Structures are given as C-alpha cells and as structure tokens.
Amino acid sequence: MASTMRGSLFSALNRVSQRGPSLVSLRNNREISCMAWGQRNDQLTSQITSKRYVSRSAIINKDDIGVSRRFSSRPERKSMLRLHAVTLKHSDYEDDLDEARWDVPEEETHLDPTDRRKMEEEEEATWWLYDGTQESRDVLAAMRAEEAQKKRWIQNASPPVRVSEIDERGRAYGRGSRKSAQARVWIQPGEGEIVVNRQDYLTYFPREAHREHILGPFVASQTCGKFDVTAVVNGGGLTGQAGAIRLGLARALEKYNPDYRPPMKRHGFLTRDPRMVERKKVGRVKARKSPQWVRR
Numbered sequence: 001m002a003s004t005m006r007g008s009l010f011s012a013l014n015r016v017s018q019r020g021p022s023l024v025s026l027r028n029n030r031e032i033s034c035m036a037w038g039q040r041n042d043q044l045t046s047q048i049t050s051k052r053y054v055s056r057s058a059i060i061n062k063d064d065i066g067v068s069r070r071f072s073s074r075p076e077r078k079s080m081l082r083l084h085a086v087t088l089k090h091s092d093y094e095d096d097l098d099e100a101r102w103d104v105p106e107e108e109t110h111l112d113p114t115d116r117r118k119m120e121e122e123e124e125a126t127w128w129l130y131d132g133t134q135e136s137r138d139v140l141a142a143m144r145a146e147e148a149q150k151k152r153w154i155q156n157a158s159p160p161v162r163v164s165e166i167d168e169r170g171r172a173y174g175r176g177s178r179k180s181a182q183a184r185v186w187i188q189p190g191e192g193e194i195v196v197n198r199q200d201y202l203t204y205f206p207r208e209a210h211r212e213h214i215l216g217p218f219v220a221s222q223t224c225g226k227f228d229v230t231a232v233v234n235g236g237g238l239t240g241q242a243g244a245i246r247l248g249l250a251r252a253l254e255k256y257n258p259d260y261r262p263p264m265k266r267h268g269f270l271t272r273d274p275r276m277v278e279r280k281k282v283g284r285v286k287a288r289k290s291p292q293w294v295r296r
Contacts, residue, residue, distance in 0.1 A: 162258035172256035176247030178273055181236030185248035187256060190228030196245065197232060210242040217250040217269045221260040227253075243273055 122144075166172055171188045194201040194214070205211050218224045229249060233241045250269040253260045264270050278287035285291055 162254075162261070164257060165255040172252045174248040174250070174252030174255060176244045176249070176251065176272075178243030178247065179236050179240035179276060181233060181240035181244040183231055183233040183241065183244035183248045185245060185252050186230045187227040187249065187252045189226065192225035192227065194229040195231065196241075201229075201231075205238060205242060207238070210238055213242045214245050214249065216246055216267070217253055217264055220263045220267045220269060221253055222263075223253065223260070227256075247272060 164172075169188070171186045174185045174187075176183045176185065196204040201211065201214065205214070215224070218227075231245050231248065233244055235241075236244070246269065250264050254264065254270065261270070280287055283290075
C-alpha cells in the first residue's frame with residue numbers, strides 16, 4: 001500500500017515538474033509549492049513523505065488558469081462526494097436568536113383592586129401557617145374551601161333581585177293552575193273591570209265564594225279597583241277555575257310591582273294548591289266511601 005502511494009506521488013511530481021510552478025494540496029489542508037522550474041523530484045518527495053497524512057488523489061491547481069485536475073481512474077463528475085472525514089467543532093449549534101424570536105411573553109394578569117386587596121389580606125392572615133410542607137398546603141386548601149362554601153351560602157341565602165316585567169302594552173302576565181284547570185291572566189291599570197273568557201266575572205261565577213276567592217290578591221296588596229283583569233281559563237270546574245285565576249292574578253301583580261309580593265306571600269296566594277281529586281277504589285262507592293253494610 002505504501003509503495004502504491006509513493007508511486008502515485010512520483011507520477012504527480014513528474015507532472016508538476018513538466019507543467020511548471022503549482023500547488024499540491026494534501027488531506028491535512030497543507031500546500032507545498034514548487035518555486036523553481038527545475039526543482040528536483042527527490043526534494044519534493046522528501047517534503048511530501050515527511051508529512052503524516054497524504055491524500056490518495058493529489059489535486060493540482062494552477063494559479064494562472066484556475067483549473068483543477070484529479071489524478072484518478074474514476075471519471076470526472078460535477079459533484080463529487082467527500083470520501084474523507086471532516087472534523088466539526090464541539091459546540092452548541094442552536095441559534096439563540098431564532099428561539100428568542102419565537103418566545104411569546106407571558107400576559108400579565110391585572111386583578112381588580114378589590115380582589116387584590118382580598119388576596120393580600122388572605123396572605124397576611126395565613127403567612128404564619130405556611131412553612132413549605134404538604135401538611136400546611138392541605139390546611140390552607142381546606143381553609144380556602146371553607147371560605148368559598150361560606151360565600152356560596154351567603155349568596156344563596158340572599159333574596160333574588162326582582163324587577164318589574166311589563167310588556168309594550170303596559171300589561172303584566174301571570175299563569176295559574178288548580179286541579180285540572182289552566183288560566184292565563186293579564187292585568188293593566190284601569191277601573192277594576194274583570195273579564196273571564198269574554199264574560200263579566202259576575203256572570204261567569206254565580207257563587208259568591210268563587211268571586212271572593214278571585215279578589216283575594218287585590219285585598220292583600222290593597223289594589224282593589226286599580227287594575228283591569230283579562231283572564232282566559234279552560235279545563236276543570238268553577239272551583240278549579242277560580243283557584244287558577246287567583247294564582248295567575250297574584251303572579252301578575254308580583255310581576256307588575258315586586259313590592260306586592262310580601263303580603264301575598266304571607267297569605268299563601270303565590271303557592272300552587274297541590275290538592276287533586278282522589279281516585280275511586282275498587283269495592284268502594286267513591287275514593288273512600290264504602291257501600292252500605294247489610295247484616296242479612
């Protein structure tokens with residue numbers, strides 16, 4: 001192998017001596033120049049063989065022409081692969097600038113002044129309890145859960161805010177039911193006229209008890225003769241229809257003015273009556289009446 005390498009070097013040097021001054025490139029990126037036209041080959045041989053690494057194919061680059069010639073049996077190609085090892089420096093090749101370019105700054109959370117003050121008060125009240133252990137974290141979590149539960153209890157205990165609900169025609173609407181009767185009731189400021197299914201309520205309800213039953217919400221809220229009532233009711237009998245109209249009327253008064261709610265609530269006008277007709281049983285005359293007992 002060494003003899004073959006020396007033979008290729010001698011042939012390269014012979015051509016160098018024939019063609020004139022040139023540069024001989026070696027693998028370790030060192031160049032040897034022929035300064036004189038008649039320099040001897042043995043001197044060049046001694047210079048090249050003294051180097052540690054010698055390339056298999058010597059490349060001769062002429063300074064004046066800039067043409068590279070490869071002394072190899074392989075055909076010339078436009079793109080030749082590197083056959084020797086390339087040493088890379090040991091370093092971090094990640095571009096810090098590119099990474100910094102894609103870093104998105106974290107959004108700052110702006111707390112409400114009230115929330116910030118509450119957070120500071122909580123930290124001042126619990127700074128002595130937190131010592132970095134898991135037990136202290138559990139205690140703090142239990143305390144915060146208890147405080148949140150108390151806040152929910154207070155919020156649920158507070159009465160809801162009720163507002164007036166009046167349509168574009170100045171009317172308030174309420175729906176009521178009793179037994180199998182269903183009623184829809186509208187009220188609006190007027191002279192106290194009550195119409196049930198396009199009839200005067202005195203004609204529709206001949207019994208005095210039914211009339212007094214309907215006027216109960218007006219008496220409790222002290223609004224007798226201030227509202228006109230229009231009711232549409234169906235299903236059930238007169239007693240059930242009277243109870244359905246009373247519930248719908250009370251709900252309509254509450255929507256017209258929420259201040260009417262407390263007195264009507266105390267008298268039970270806003271509570272739906274859950275009583276229904278009990279079914280007939282087998283072997284009995286009605287729901288509970290038994291047939292007459294005969295001894296013989």
